Every structure is written in structure tokens, then in C-alpha cells.
Amino acid sequence: MTEVHGQKVAIMGYGDIGQQCGKLAAGLGMQVTGIRRRAPETPIDEYGVHVKTEAETDAVVAEADFVVGVLPGTSTTRHYFNKDFFRKMKPSAVFINIGRGMTQHEEDVCEALKNGTIRGAALDVFETEPLPETSPLWEVPDDKLLLSAHCADWTDGLIEHSLKNFTGIFESYSTKGTSDAYAVCVDKGY
Known part of the structure; x- marks a missing residue:
């Protein structure tokens, strides 16, 4: 090794x-x-x-x-x-x-x-x-x-962590109308 x-x-x-x-x-x-x-x-x-x-x-x-x-x-x-x-x-x-x-x-x-x-x-x-x-x-x-x-x-905490992450992004978007997290650029393809 x-x-x-x-x-x-x-x-x-x-x-x-x-x-x-x-x-x-x-x-x-x-x-x-x-x-x-x-x-x-x-x-x-x-x-x-x-x-x-x-x-x-x-x-x-x-x-x-x-x-x-x-x-x-x-x-x-x-x-x-x-x-x-x-x-x-x-x-x-x-x-x-x-x-x-x-x-x-x-x-x-x-x-x-x-x-x-x-x-x-x-x-x-x-x-x-x-x-x-x-x-x-x-x-x-x-x-x-x-x-x-x-x-x-796929870990024991995957679902909990994913929901917490999603909730934070959703709250940011719903209160500010925008979110900096995971923005996708259509021109780049990602």
C-alpha cells in the first residue's frame, strides 16, 4: 500500500x-x-x-x-x-x-x-x-x-442532512426571493 x-x-x-x-x-x-x-x-x-x-x-x-x-x-x-x-x-x-x-x-x-x-x-x-x-x-x-x-x-444521516440543507436553501429563497446555493448556469451545462 x-x-x-x-x-x-x-x-x-x-x-x-x-x-x-x-x-x-x-x-x-x-x-x-x-x-x-x-x-x-x-x-x-x-x-x-x-x-x-x-x-x-x-x-x-x-x-x-x-x-x-x-x-x-x-x-x-x-x-x-x-x-x-x-x-x-x-x-x-x-x-x-x-x-x-x-x-x-x-x-x-x-x-x-x-x-x-x-x-x-x-x-x-x-x-x-x-x-x-x-x-x-x-x-x-x-x-x-x-x-x-x-x-x-448513503449514510445513516443522509436523509436528515439533506432535509436540513434543503430547508435552509428553501427558507433563503422564500424570504429573499433568491439563493446563492447551487446555482445552475444553463449556458455551462451545470
């Missing part, structure tokens, strides 16, 4: 979820870089995460020991994580996707793992969910691929 302290992690999609991943990874002593579409307000955020733009993706990914996908599912991110992307990673690197299944090309994930382009992968999302029995991902050896059923959020 590899110690994560001191390892480099690239978070592709440094929005709300990506920032929480960055906070946790930084807390474990990892060197974290978050990649986002827009230029950051500051180059290092409150968690000590280096924040960069898409233009710096190749350089960041080439140095990363772990690449975490947290991209939204849009027409521009479809199959973003493909064989060309995996070739930019170190052969010792691990790919993790907790964002959207459509952002990964699953046959390319299989190929990258089988031929040693990358060391391993952990996938919590799939192009089709639940993952079909016919998926080639099932054929990848367990020592190279960890699959989870995209239900890691």
Missing part, C-alpha cells in the same frame, strides 16, 4: 465537490492542485491547494500520482478521460472518477489499465448505471481496478 502523505494529486474539476476533495487530500499531507475552467482569484486557496486553469492541465497531470475526476457531465467533457489523457499520466499514477460517468471512455480505461499506461483506477461512476454485466470493466483484474456502486453518499 502506498502512503499518500507527500503524494501529488490533481483534481480535475475544482468546483464545490473538487474543493472538498482538495481539503481532505491536503489534510492528509498531499500536494494538491485543482484544475478549473476560470482563472482563480488567488493561486493558492484557503486549504493550501494550488489552483490552476485548463491551460496547465498537461503539466499538472504529468506530475500527479493521483488524478481525481470531478468534472460535470456536458458535451465538452464527454470522454474527456480517454487514451490520450491517460498517456499524459505517469505509469505509476492512479485515476479516480467520482464526477460523471460520461466523462470517461470506459474502453480506454480498460486498455490503459491492461497495458500499464496507468497503474490503477477507482471508479464510482459509469457511462451506464448500474454498470452492465457486459461491461469490459468487469474483466480488469481486481489489483488494478476498484469499482463502487455510486452510492457512497
Whole structure:
């Protein structure tokens, strides 16, 4: 097992979820870089995460020991994580996707793992969910691929926490007529 302290992690999609991943990874002593579409307000955020733009993706990914996908599912991110992307990673690197299944090309994930382009992968999302029995991902050896059923959020307090969160947003919206929480931009697709 590899110690994560001191390892480099690239978070592709440094929005709300990506920032929480960055906070946790930084807390474990990892060197974290978050990649986002827009230029950051500051180059290092409150968690000590280096924040960069898409233009710096190749350089960041080439140095990363772990690449975490947290991209939204849009027409521009479809199959973003493909064989060309995996070739930019170190052969010792691990790919993790907790964002959207459509952002990964699953046959390319299989190929990258089988031929040693990358060391391993952990996938919590799939192009089709639940993952079909016919998926080639099932054929990848367990020592190279960890699959989870995209239900890691189901905890004892999930319903209570979700209702409390919803109630707070609803109260803000009903009293002010607006809410800053989880605004969706139709033009961006997320």
C-alpha cells in the first residue's frame, strides 16, 4: 500500500465537490492542485491547494500520482478521460472518477489499465448505471481496478442532512426571493 502523505494529486474539476476533495487530500499531507475552467482569484486557496486553469492541465497531470475526476457531465467533457489523457499520466499514477460517468471512455480505461499506461483506477461512476454485466470493466483484474456502486453518499444521516440543507436553501429563497446555493448556469451545462 502506498502512503499518500507527500503524494501529488490533481483534481480535475475544482468546483464545490473538487474543493472538498482538495481539503481532505491536503489534510492528509498531499500536494494538491485543482484544475478549473476560470482563472482563480488567488493561486493558492484557503486549504493550501494550488489552483490552476485548463491551460496547465498537461503539466499538472504529468506530475500527479493521483488524478481525481470531478468534472460535470456536458458535451465538452464527454470522454474527456480517454487514451490520450491517460498517456499524459505517469505509469505509476492512479485515476479516480467520482464526477460523471460520461466523462470517461470506459474502453480506454480498460486498455490503459491492461497495458500499464496507468497503474490503477477507482471508479464510482459509469457511462451506464448500474454498470452492465457486459461491461469490459468487469474483466480488469481486481489489483488494478476498484469499482463502487455510486452510492457512497448513503449514510445513516443522509436523509436528515439533506432535509436540513434543503430547508435552509428553501427558507433563503422564500424570504429573499433568491439563493446563492447551487446555482445552475444553463449556458455551462451545470
